[in-house]
Amino acid sequence: MLRFIKNFFIIFGNLFRKPRTVVYPKERIIIPEGSRGVVHLKLDPDSLDIICNGCGRCSEICPVDCIEINKVAGENNRIVLEEFIIDLNKCIFCGNCVDFCEIKAIEMSYRYQLAEDRRKNLRLSKSELIKPSGVTGDFW
Amino acid sequence: MNDINNKTYPLPGMVFREELKSDLEFILKDKVDRITSTGFDLLIELPPENLYVVVKELKENPRLRANIFGGMNTCKSNKRNFLLVNLRSAYNDLSVLLKMKMQSDDIETSYIETADILGEFYKAAAFYKGVSRIAGCDFNIEIPPGILDGLDCFDIDIYADEDKVKEAWIDTCVSKVLDYEFYRDMKIYNLIAIISRFDWKAGIFPELCLCSAIEELLKLKLTRRAQYIRMLLCELFRISNHLYFILNICNILQYDIGYSMCHLERERILGLIETITGSRVVPNFIRIGGVKRNIEEETLSDIRKNLPLLFENIRRIEKIMMDDFLIIERLENIGIISKNIALEYGVTGPNLRASGVRNDLRKDNDFISYRDLSFTTPVGREGDCLERVIIRFREIFQSLKLVNQIINNFPEGDYIKKINLPHLEFQPGVISQDIECPHGIFKIYMEVGERNIDSLVIKGPSVNSLIMGEEIIKGESLEDIDLILMSLDISPGEIMSAQYKTEY
Amino acid sequence: MSAIFKSNLNLLVTGYGCCKQDIFAVQGALYDIQRFCINFVNTPEDADLLVVQGFYNKEGIIRVLNIYERMSNPRGVIAVGTCVLNKNLFSKNSKLLAWLRSTVKIYMYVPGCPPRPEAFIYAVLRIMNES
Known part of the structure; x- marks a missing residue:
């Protein structure tokens, strides 16, 4: 008899509890800090230039060769980054490129909502990697 | 002479x-x-x-x-x-x-x-051996699509008399996807990044095995903080793997309450793991000489907050499952592994402990620094499916106890020793390293040259469990086969590293 | 795609690999994909969308194409994970993507190794909304 009363109170309490299910498109699931998403090119806070100088260290050590870097000689014989392409078809999100970058020019963002209907749309170029990490376009 | x-x-x-x-x-x-x-x-x-x-x-x-x-x-x-x-x-x-x-x-x-x-x-x-298929065998069960993780890496031929299995023959032709030399021209930090796919139910253990083998060769001694971080991750991954095992059993039994409750607790553990390592499944976190990054004080308090909740909820799952006589009736007295058969086929880990042999590398060898902590190794008696489920529950509680001890006396200090990783040079030699992973004893054998790895052999414990599965399903009825094979906790990533007979 | 897909969608997962546990995690109570009337089925005749993930060798490719032939129209394919989108991680000459692109229509590519469960829900919902 005691057990029935106990169970009744458990079920009655469940009526007022918030459900554990996250209603996904309306409220976002909280991603922990330090989670590994798409690579994000950092900007210099003062001059808003890209910090990366195109040394090519990250594309050398990448285990699946997914980073392509083009560099040109700018004024005063300085080497300037022209294009930075990351191919998400190949990327395995291991984070080795961030570890080995000497000037800390790249970081991993929280961008995880990735799905495209064309394979070539997953080749992200420099202009898309500069954008602050957020949601890739709403569809509702 | x-x-x-x-x-x-x-x-x-x-x-x-x-x-x-x-x-x-x-x-x-x-x-x-x-x-x-x-x-x-x-x-x-x-x-x-x-x-x-x-x-x-x-x-x-x-x-x-x-x-x-x-x-x-x-x-x-x-x-x-x-x-x-x-x-x-x-x-x-x-x-x-x-x-x-x-x-x-x-x-x-x-x-x-x-x-x-x-x-x-x-x-x-x-x-x-290159045995041909069973003569006069009509039942050839190919892998049906949509089947659970763990049963999807082999075909099985069954020769049955009415509904009792007489002969069984396991074919692993789908799971042979590995190149012989996938590690050639690969630097060690890149090998660490991809090696966790060999055991994706508990991804930290292949990395740990590789790194500790190389540390053994370089004669590196770890700091205490690095050792404690490694032990913490080992126990968290062990809990996650055992919860995944229980939810798969619940899924086969069509027991939806246990299934969704286990999923909730597993998500809680994976959230903790992601806060520490940065990924849910493939951590890429262990480095030679330590770990990749430090654990902050906030993370520790986060884990401390979640531990009593986890204990309470897993207790409740155990109570619900073990009070239900339908589940007990279904799991009891099927797939019995006797002590002799388990030893003969070389099975290790919880499957061996369920049939009554006390064998745990964490206790026997001085694996990382488990000697500082107090815990017991649960040992079963019967060796049937029910015993194997109960052993997993008891190991989860022991792991929670270990996590509690690790957090409460977490030492200060460095988390990695600075070594020149891109220009690593070591003495040529031969190494074999064993560690205790949630399925059994994970083994790596490698021969090292001056700069890179010459030959690498990875051997997981699930191979032996799979071979034994051929033996123990004889005499069981047909509807229990998937339950028995699931209760052996086969991790398909370890099957693909072993080369077997093939017919095509 | 047909308008039937807006109300109900049946998924079939093939292959073995690390993405499988994160795809099935979607069934759990935290994500709960059955809010959108999306179900996982076991027979190819019932399925509308085929989820291709994981490692395949020569024998495995033949089986996937057989399963695709048994499905009834309208039908489609979602490709999940780096092993399908580019090549097998541990084998240099795997031809799964070339086979798939030459014979079937791939509706959505989901990158990641393995992708998070949210990314998988996002891909399926995009197919439902675009049809």
Whole structure:
């Protein structure tokens, strides 16, 4: 008899509890800090230039060769980054490129909502990697 | 005899190497006790003609008594080709590796010949032979799509009398996806990044095994904080793996309450793991000489907050499942593994402990620094499916206790030793390393050159469980087969690293 | 795609690999994909969308194409994970993507190794909304 009363109170309490299910498109699931998403090119806070100088260290050590870097000689014989392409078809999100970058020019963002209907749309170029990490376009 | 003795020398580190014709006991007379007490592996290089004599000596000598067949692997590269056979002894913890050099052309045929010779001594070696399918067999169950993780890496042929299984034959032709030399021209930090796919139910253990093998070669000693971070991650991944096992069992039994409750608790654990490592499944977190990044104080308090919730909820899951007599009736008295069969097929881990053998590398060897902490190894008695589920529940509670102890006395200090990773150079040598992963004993054998790894053999414990599955489903009824095979906790990533017979 | 897909969608997962546990995690109570009337089925005749993930060798490719032939129209394929989108991680010459692109229509590519469960829900919902 005691057990029935106990169970009744458990079920009655469940009526007022918030459900554990996250209603996904309306409220976002909280991603922990330090989670590994798409690579994000950092900007210099003062001059808003890209910090990366195109040394090519990250594309050398990448285990699946997914980073392509083009560099040109700018004024005063300085080497300037022209294009930075990351191919998400190949990327395995291991984070080795961030570890080995000497000037800390790249970081991993929280961008995880990735799905495209064309394979070539997953080749992200420099202009898309500069954008602050957020949601890739709403569809509702 | 003199020049034979000259070739016997201990290498730096892990392995004693021998090269001999016969008369094993004469050479090993004094060394056997020393080798077994240190926990090293004994490596014997021998020509293929002498295999019969050496194996007979190992099996029948009363001081060696190697009665467990661990496994058999090929290693094929442009430099060297060899077969590696692992034998162990249940009586005095002796572990022997037999290495046979082969020509590159006939490695497939000599593989079958070796399995034939070994089959005379060990029952488990019959799986590696090129046996043809069962004669007159009509039931050929191919992998149906949409089946659960763990049962999807093999086909099974069944010859049945009404609804009782008479003969079974397992074919692993779909799971052979590995190149022989996937590690060639690969730097070590890149190998660490991809090696966790070999055991994706608990991804930290292959990385840990590789890194601790290399540290053993470099004679690095870890700081206490790095050791504690590693132990914390090991226990968290062990809890996550066992919860995944229980939810798969619930899914087969169509028991939806347990299924969704286990999913909720597993998401909680994976959230903790992601806060520490940065990924849910494939951590890429262990580095040579330590770990990748530090654990903040906030993370520790986060874990401390979640521990009582986890304990309470898993207790409740256990209570709900074990009070239900339908589940007990379904799981009880099927798939019984007796102690002798488990030892004969070389099964390790919770499956072995469920049938009554106390064997845990965390206690036996000094694995990381588990000696500081107090915990018990749960041991079962019956060895049926119910016992294997109960053992997992008890191991989860022991792991929660361990996590609590680790967090409460978390030491200060550095989390990594600074070493020059891109220009790493080490002494050439041979290493074999064992660790205790949630399925059993995970083993890595590698030969190292000056800059890179020459040959690498990865052997997981699920291979032995799968071979034993062929044996224990005989005599069971047809509807229990998937339940029995699921309760062996097969991790498909370990199956793909072993090379077997193929027919096409 | 047809308008039937807006109300109900049946998924079939093939292959073995690391992405499988994160795809099935979507069934759990935290994500709960059955809010959108999306179900996982076991027979190819019932399925609308085929989820291709994981490692395949020569034998495996033949089986996937057989399963695709048994499905009834309208039908489609979602490709999940790096092993399908580019090549097998451990084998240099795997031809799964070339086979798939030459014979079937791939509706959505989901990158990641393995992708998070949210990314998988996002891909399926995009197919439902675009049809």
